[in-house]
Amino acid sequence: MMKLKLILPVLLFANQLYAQDSLTIRKIYDEALVNGKCYENLRYLCKEIGPRLSGSDNAGKSVIWSKKLMESYGFDKVYLQEVMVPHWVRGAKETAFIIDGKNRISVPIAALGMSVATPKEGLTANIIEVHSIKEVEELGEKVIKGKIVFxxxxxxxxxxxxxxxxxxxxxxxxxxxxIAAKYGAVGVIVRSLTGNLDDYPHTGATLFDKDGKNIPAAAISTKGADKLSAMLKMRKLPLVKFYFKQACQMLPDVVSYNVIGELTGIEHPDKFITVGGHLDSWDLAEGAHDDGTGVLQSAEVLRIFKAMSYRPKNSVRAVFFMNEENGNRGGKKYAELAAQNKEEHIAAIETDAGGFTPRGFSFEDVSNDLMKKLSARWKPLLEPYEIDRLIAGHSGTDIGPLKDKRPGVVLIGFRPDSQRYFDVHHSSNDVFENVNKRELELGAAGMATLVYLIDQHGL
Amino acid sequence: MMKLKLILPVLLFANQLYAQDSLTIRKIYDEALVNGKCYENLRYLCKEIGPRLSGSDNAGKSVIWSKKLMESYGFDKVYLQEVMVPHWVRGAKETAFIIDGKNRISVPIAALGMSVATPKEGLTANIIEVHSIKEVEELGEKVIKGKIVFxxxxxxxxxxxxxxxxxxxxxxxxxxxxIAAKYGAVGVIVRSLTGNLDDYPHTGATLFDKDGKNIPAAAISTKGADKLSAMLKMRKLPLVKFYFKQACQMLPDVVSYNVIGELTGIEHPDKFITVGGHLDSWDLAEGAHDDGTGVLQSAEVLRIFKAMSYRPKNSVRAVFFMNEENGNRGGKKYAELAAQNKEEHIAAIETDAGGFTPRGFSFEDVSNDLMKKLSARWKPLLEPYEIDRLIAGHSGTDIGPLKDKRPGVVLIGFRPDSQRYFDVHHSSNDVFENVNKRELELGAAGMATLVYLIDQHGL
Structure with missing residues (x-):
């Protein structure tokens, strides 16, 4: 470990309490930026383990590795929380063509998570372009039935x-x-959820009612979508048809785990501050930004506290949630057990928006008065680190279920810069190489800072 | 052009003036993000022209292309401002070895701009590691003489x-x-100015007194620097020597140009707001972030105004300065002519910190009162676009000479996120592929917003 000297910005507050906070925050950043471990940990998770879709062998491996990692840091408690998770598998790589008379034009697709397979030989049908769910409802069964909806x-x-x-x-x-299935569609193709024009399909979960019909559904790359749309405009139906083949299937649920590390509070061991992300990822890449960065930043928060001998007043937990991407079973289980054990939860902070430069935090369903109070108190401390954007907004999927199960908990979302997230999100580009070491470490330091302030001063 | 509909965030201010500003800013962003041209322009500058060191053929090409570009946008005036620039050339690629007894270990170096060549056969000498200029001064001629200083x-x-x-x-x-030369050093090797550990030397200008001795000086990659340092620690002098060869030379000054586009003010044509960056770049890469992004964002500010039919009260100039990297002759010439023509300059804004997500602006040498006033007035308008970090600080090299020549001008630096800048700065990695389209466009919109506010309300 390098010997650390304190450097600017350390704010000199008249108020003694602020001065102490200011010094501690500087120490947090020094530890994160000089001795940070989350970047190397992320490399391991991405490169040595890889994609970690719920139920997969890799997801299992990542659970074992995560537990060992937190044990190696000597946290006060490290344990697993058993949870049954869905086990959806993609199967063989998908193929798709725009069929224009005798021409077949290949386009990149990826089955949506939880979708079903096409027939083995694939599915061919007329295709109709729509721009909203409302449009499907207005067109109705007469137009939609038997078609692929795009x-x-x-x-x-x-x-x-x-x-x-x-x-x-x-x-x-x-x-x-x-919804397309309700009106008799035989398949669905969805434009990838990214602002980029590129050749990469971005997958993600789609939701089917238990009672509803499940039809094959896939994401198409944005360039593929533009090509298909242009051809539909040029040619009249039924000259343009669409063909796609996918082999995904839903297997029986399997046992998996949330992985939890804890520093036990020295004043209030029975009160909890949770910081977490999700360990599972989509299968197309390494789940680097989504959400390898999040889980490893969460563990880093506790590691930083240990390294600087900060013993929290309240118990601080790093939670690596399982199954955020296609079921949120881990998040539900964590909340359920928190309720069952009558745990008092002060706050939960989720980091699931990528490992980019941190800009602030969003507070879910809190009063204007609390926002004003927090801003007045904390902005001067956060401003030197450029993480002072405190806003009302969504927190995170994994911690969401705590809201009902543990009323009183304050749910907070970590807010990094958002510009590059959907370049990689749920696509084959979500790899370690697209994570910047400093941006990742600054995020970990920012979260540790927030946890520290909540631990010291409450909310 | 796409038809634009106004979307959130449009702030509803009780104050009518704020409401109008809020609407106009939204229009600026819509134009930049939907019809933006700076990304494609940057591609051309980087890929079709390339590196543009002052005095090079490419620098000349970039001047001609920039003028045509601004003419194609129909700005009220587009013209060149002649300026003599230094003409330093790198010559053949450098080579360098750590010499450890009979072993020669190759390390990546790049001559520093304005440095001189080694003898043709290269230069071999004992090498001494230092960490500061003060250390060189303390060691003195006795130790430094005849050595390469690292x-x-x-x-x-x-x-x-x-x-x-x-x-x-x-x-x-x-x-x-x-300074090493003053104490008799025969050469200098400098650790590349980046926080990254990698294999790329980062060049940049070094300064020699006109009367002082100019000795060969080069940047070494950070990994190379670590390797050299480790070997110096392991072996005692004179076992470790250093060899390097570079063929750079200073040619006679040549004619070049600042390229200027102007929208002439409808109320005060004789008052100016300047927005600019520098057109020249280092020779190792494409000068994408440094500073292709800056000049093309500057032109984009005026293009946005024209596209939305905003006619500024004051004259607004986009200035593509020549020779920021190794002489700042363009910046000096611009200020000199501004003084000669008795132009009244309200403000000058420089964008030379990379085309990353904008975060705010720094104001150079302004009073606390002005900072407070601007913050109170403008932060509510800037906050929805996350560009509300208004701080005191450095503005930019190109606009710097205006301070003395046009007292009263307010100098402002555009402040994007800084985390990735020194990954690429002055190295072979400063290429178009490392620029993100949205980040670049948001910067252009942010600058247009600031220029608009200054134009409407003064400072």
């Missing part, structure tokens, strides 16, 4: 935060297939 | 803003060679 509403590039663009386009992938 | 103080990774780390390490490159 959802092609692009990201709204005018939105400054790309997460909002994802939210605004996402219903096509989440709900589009199940 | 400056090896690394970036301070604890600094959150990497620009500060650059500032804190930069004297080794700027002044190290000339």
């Amino acid at each position: 959802f092609n509403r692009p990201f709204d590039e005018r939105m400054v935060n790309t997460g909002e663009a994802y939210g605004a386009s996402g219903d096509q992938r989440f709900m589009g297939p199940s | 400056f090896n103080r690394p970036f301070d990774e604890r600094m959150v803003n990497t620009g500060e780390a650059y500032g804190a390490s930069g004297d080794q490159r700027f002044m190290g060679p000339s």
